[in-house]
Amino acid sequence: MRPPAFWQARPGHPTARLLAPLSALYGHLGARRMDRPGAKAPCPVVCLGNFTLGGAGKTPAALAIAAILRDLGAEPAFLSRGYGGGLAGPVVVTPGAHGAADVGDEPLLLARLAPTVVARDRPAGAALCARQGATVIVMDDGLQNPSLAKDLAFAVVDGTAGIGNGRTFPAGPLRVPMARQWPHVAGVIVVGGGEAGEAVAEAAHGRALPVHRARLVPDPGDLAGRRCLAFAGIGRPSKFFASLEETGAILAGTRAFADHHPYRPADLAALAAGAHRLGAILVTTEKDAVRLPPDFAARVAVLRVRLAFADADAVRAQIAEVM
Known part of the structure; x- marks a missing residue:
């Protein structure tokens, strides 16, 4: 799932208050x-x-x-x-x-x-x-x-x-x-x-x-100075995009998907078309790369990071x- 914006807002956000009774039940059962x-x-x-x-x-x-x-x-x-x-x-x-x-x-x-x-x-x-x-x-x-x-x-x-x-x-x-x-x-x-x-x-x-x-320390590989269309289906795609910028890569565009997103043919076609339009290479995370079909993965650069x-x-x- 993609975290809703109000999860990072003040605790008194109207939606959070509305959901408080469900949270109390969920939290009680989870704690027990x-x-x-x-x-x-x-x-x-x-x-x-x-x-x-x-x-x-x-x-x-x-x-x-x-x-x-x-x-x-x-x-x-x-x-x-x-x-x-x-x-x-x-x-x-x-x-x-x-x-x-x-x-x-x-x-x-x-x-x-x-x-x-x-x-x-x-x-x-x-x-x-x-x-x-x-x-x-x-x-x-x-x-x-x-x-x-x-x-x-x-x-x-x-x-x-x-x-x-x-x-x-x-x-x-x-x-x-x-x-x-x-x-x-x-x-x-x-x-x-x-x-x-x-x-x-x-x-x-x-x-x-x-x-x-x-x-997280990114391995720049040969990405510095290259135009990239970055995509990720992880918990916080923005962290990946920031790490990619650390390497000196040029973010021509970004695409964020939900965590563990299963990439479908329509997703892959849209990514390939977007990269072509932007004159960029496709770049993703190691976690996303293992969810790609092998033939498509071969066309995608992977940013490796270590903690x-x-x-x-x-x-x-x-x-x-x-x-």
């Missing part, structure tokens, strides 16, 4: 579910989740955490629900054999670095991770899912968006009221700058929780405590 005890996995579980609906940089954060785990001598495996994919699992993701329609887009990116398991039943997925040789599981999303106990849970926060208007869905972007989510996290990862992210960081400090600063921690040693020290 979140508080349930989970099954113990065969090895430690490090969870990367969001306080809110929408993208915040969980997948780059999961990749960065897995790299730190390997530096610590661990064998990480990723566990994902496989949002957008048709396979319930548990199944080991095999790039080339599986596509986004099978396992979702994010698991295909994770599987490039380490064994990745898609499972709607998280305990069953954790067991399969262990059978793949994992000594630690990195769970991509699932902060609000109680089925599997977490040894360490980070909330990833977009510095620009923060927690929006601070209301619970559907009146706002929160999955569960903040007061009920704080006890379930051991640290916050704030990606990028912004007053909204600073407000969350201040709240975390008030609860004596570590705050890890990070930023860089301001103080990786502090992250490493916190992770080492649960190993």
Whole structure:
């Protein structure tokens, strides 16, 4: 879904007030579910989740955490629900054999670095991770899912968006009221700058929780100086467009789609026609690229990004405590 504008408006926005009764019910049920005890996995579980609906940089954060785990001598495996994919699992993701329609887009990116398991039943997925040789599981999303106990849970926060208007869905972007989510996290990862992210960081400090600063670093490749028609179907397409501009690329046009958007022939034809009209090349994200048909993907440039921690040693020290 595409986040409505009022989620970033003042808490007293008329639409948010109108939806407040539904939010109260949704938040109450979500909080009760979140508080349930989970099954113990065969090895430690490090969870990367969001306080809110929408993208915040969980997948780059999961990749960065897995790299730190390997530096610590661990064998990480990723566990994902496989949002957008048709396979319930548990199944080991095999790039080339599986596509986004099978396992979702994010698991295909994770599987490039380490064994990745898609499972709607998280305990069953954790067991399969262990059978793949994992000594630690990195769970991509699932902060609000109680089925599997977490040894360490980070909330990833977009510095620009923060927690929006601070209301619970559907009146706002929160999955569960903040007061009920704080006890379930051991640290916050704030990606990028912004007053909204600073407000969350201040709240975390008030609860004596570590705050890890990070930023997305784009790989410019050969995009500098080139005219681009950029398109993205991610939680916050504007972040991608800003990262692309950082490389020195010239944004001749942008097209924003809903998160996990399944690209249809009409979408692809419109993108190709738009690029031709603008005299530009098509550029998208890694996450979008795996959802494109191979013949079309071959005509599209991909901007790769990585998440860089301001103080990786502090992250490493916190992770080492649960190993």
